[in-house]
Amino acid sequence: MQERQKHRLKQKELVMSIFSLFSTEFEESNVSSIWDITLPIEKIITYLNEKHNVLYKNAMWVYTQLRRYENELGVRLFQKIQKEGSESNFSLKIYQPFIYFFQxxxxxxxxxxxxxxxxxxxxxxxxxxxxxxxxxxxxxxxxxxxxxxxxxxxxxxxxxxxxxxxxxxxxxxxxxxxxxxxxxxxxxxxxxxxxxxxxxxxxxxxxxxxxxxxxxxxxxxxxxxxxxxxxxxxxxxxxxxxxxxxxxxxxxxxxxxxxxxxxxxxxxxxxxxxxxxxxxxxxxxxxxxxxxxxxxxxxxxxxxxxxxxxxxxxxxxxxxxxxxxxxxx
CATH class of the missing domain: 3.40.50.1360 (Rossmann fold)
Structure with missing residues (x-):
C-alpha cells in the first residue's frame, strides 16, 4: 500500500531539511565553501517530495514559510536570488554574514x-x-x-x-x-x-x-x-x-x-x-x-x-x- 502523502512539513522541519540538502550538495561538489552553493527552488521541492513524501506545488508558499521562520527567529538564513520570468522562478543560497548563534x-x-x-x-x-x-x-x-x-x-x-x-x-x-x-x-x-x-x-x-x-x-x-x-x-x-x-x-x-x-x-x-x-x-x-x-x-x-x-x-x-x-x- 502506497504511503499517504503529507501535505506539508512544520516550519522548523522544512528549514532543517533544506539545510541538509545544502550540506549534501556541498559535500558532493568541488566548490570551496557551502556559501558557493545555489539551489533552484525546483530542486528543493523535488528533494522535499522524495525525502519526506511531501508535494509542494507553490514555490512562493515554501519561501513564505522560510521567511516566517526567519522572522520568528530574528535572523536571516537564506538569500533569495530572483530569476527572470515569474515570481516563483528563483534560487536559494545560505545567507551571509552567518555569525549569529541562531544561524x-x-x-x-x-x-x-x-x-x-x-x-x-x-x-x-x-x-x-x-x-x-x-x-x-x-x-x-x-x-x-x-x-x-x-x-x-x-x-x-x-x-x-x-x-x-x-x-x-x-x-x-x-x-x-x-x-x-x-x-x-x-x-x-x-x-x-x-x-x-x-x-x-x-x-x-x-x-x-x-x-x-x-x-x-x-x-x-x-x-x-x-x-x-x-x-x-x-x-x-x-x-x-x-x-x-x-x-x-x-x-x-x-x-x-x-x-x-x-x-x-x-x-x-x-x-x-x-x-x-x-x-x-x-x-x-x-x-x-x-x-x-x-x-x-x-x-x-x-x-x-x-x-x-x-x-x-x-x-x-x-x-x-x-x-x-x-x-x-
Missing part, C-alpha cells in the same frame, strides 16, 4: 549530532573504566556544536538516571538544560558572572572563579577555526573565557570538530587562544566530505600523526586520544 545552530547538523554522540559515548566509556562518582562535573563551552551536546546530556540524564553538575556560559545549552522536560533531580546547572553577548549567545566576562575553583571530570569545547594547529574564534570577548577554560581549568579536555573548522588561513585580526595539543581528545565525524575539506583534514592528520592515537572508531565518528609528553600533563 549557526542550523549548519552541518548531521556532523554536529555525530560528534556530540561521540562525546557522550566517550563519557560513558570513561565512567565504566574508571568508576567516576556521580554527580559528574562537566564544563561546557560556547557554540552551536556544544548546544547539540547539551540536548543529548539532558536526554541521557533522564533516560539513564545519571546525575550531572553542568557548568556553562552557553545560553543555548542553558535553555536546553532547564527545559521543563529535563530531570531536575539529575541535573544542576551553574553559570559564571558576566554580560550576555547576543551574537554568540554566551555570557562573557572576566570573572571565571566558578570555573577555576572546581575540578571537572570533562571540559568540552568546539572552535571556529584551526590553522596549523592554532585555535581561533571570532569573538574577542569570548576568547578570554575560552582560553581560561583550556589553559587553567582542570579536567579531561575534549575538542569537538565538524572538520569545517580546518582552514588554510587564520582568522583575520585574531590571535590564537590555544592549540590542538592542549586537549586530551579530538572527536570528528566519519563519512565522505567535500574534496577541499578532505584535503585539509588529511593535512591535519599528517601534521599530528605522531600524537593522535585512535581511541574509538564508530560508524559515525572518530575519537583520537592526544598523546602528551610527561611534562605536558
Amino acid at each position: 549557526k545552530q542550523h549548519l552541518y547538523l548531521s556532523q554536529k549530532i555525530k560528534i556530540s554522540n561521540g562525546a557522550w559515548d566517550l563519557i560513558k566509556n570513561t565512567m565504566g573504566r574508571t568508576g567516576f562518582e556521580e554527580p559528574l562535573k562537566i564544563l561546557l563551552g560556547a557554540g552551536s556544536t556544544i548546544y547539540h551536546l547539551a540536548i543529548i546530556l539532558a536526554k541521557r540524564s533522564k533516560e539513564e538516571n545519571i546525575r550531572f553538575k553542568i557548568y556553562t556560559h552557553n545560553l543555548g545549552s542553558l535553555k536546553q538544560l532547564v527545559e521543563p522536560k529535563t530531570s531536575f533531580k539529575n541535573i544542576t546547572v551553574y553559570t559564571p558572572a558576566g554580560k550576555i553577548d547576543p551574537v554568540t549567545y554566551t555570557i562573557v566576562g572576566e570573572d571565571n572563579e566558578i570555573y577555576l575553583k572546581n575540578k571537572f571530570d570533562f571540559i568540552i569545547q568546539g572552535t571556529s577555526c584551526i590553522h596549523r594547529g592554532n585555535l581561533y574564534i571570532e569573538s574577542a570577548e569570548e576568547k578570554n573565557r575560552k582560553q581560561t577554560m583550556l589553559k587553567e581549568c582542570e579536567g579531561t579536555k575534549l575538542l569537538l570538530l565538524t572538520k569545517h573548522e580546518l582552514s588554510d588561513s587564520p582568522l583575520k585580526n585574531r590571535s590564537p587562544y590555544g592549540r590542538v595539543e592542549d586537549y586530551d581528545y579530538v572527536i570528528l565525524p566519519k563519512g565522505n566530505t567535500n574534496p577541499g575539506v578532505q584535503k585539509r583534514y588529511d593535512n591535519f592528520l599528517k601534521q599530528f600523526d605522531k600524537i593522535l592515537e585512535a581511541e574509538i572508531l564508530s560508524w559515525n565518528y572518530l575519537i583520537f586520544k592526544i598523546k602528551h609528553q610527561p611534562d605536558e600533563v
Whole structure:
C-alpha cells in the first residue's frame, strides 16, 4: 500500500531539511565553501517530495514559510536570488554574514549530532573504566556544536538516571538544560558572572572563579577555526573565557570538530587562544566530505600523526586520544 502523502512539513522541519540538502550538495561538489552553493527552488521541492513524501506545488508558499521562520527567529538564513520570468522562478543560497548563534545552530547538523554522540559515548566509556562518582562535573563551552551536546546530556540524564553538575556560559545549552522536560533531580546547572553577548549567545566576562575553583571530570569545547594547529574564534570577548577554560581549568579536555573548522588561513585580526595539543581528545565525524575539506583534514592528520592515537572508531565518528609528553600533563 502506497504511503499517504503529507501535505506539508512544520516550519522548523522544512528549514532543517533544506539545510541538509545544502550540506549534501556541498559535500558532493568541488566548490570551496557551502556559501558557493545555489539551489533552484525546483530542486528543493523535488528533494522535499522524495525525502519526506511531501508535494509542494507553490514555490512562493515554501519561501513564505522560510521567511516566517526567519522572522520568528530574528535572523536571516537564506538569500533569495530572483530569476527572470515569474515570481516563483528563483534560487536559494545560505545567507551571509552567518555569525549569529541562531544561524549557526542550523549548519552541518548531521556532523554536529555525530560528534556530540561521540562525546557522550566517550563519557560513558570513561565512567565504566574508571568508576567516576556521580554527580559528574562537566564544563561546557560556547557554540552551536556544544548546544547539540547539551540536548543529548539532558536526554541521557533522564533516560539513564545519571546525575550531572553542568557548568556553562552557553545560553543555548542553558535553555536546553532547564527545559521543563529535563530531570531536575539529575541535573544542576551553574553559570559564571558576566554580560550576555547576543551574537554568540554566551555570557562573557572576566570573572571565571566558578570555573577555576572546581575540578571537572570533562571540559568540552568546539572552535571556529584551526590553522596549523592554532585555535581561533571570532569573538574577542569570548576568547578570554575560552582560553581560561583550556589553559587553567582542570579536567579531561575534549575538542569537538565538524572538520569545517580546518582552514588554510587564520582568522583575520585574531590571535590564537590555544592549540590542538592542549586537549586530551579530538572527536570528528566519519563519512565522505567535500574534496577541499578532505584535503585539509588529511593535512591535519599528517601534521599530528605522531600524537593522535585512535581511541574509538564508530560508524559515525572518530575519537583520537592526544598523546602528551610527561611534562605536558
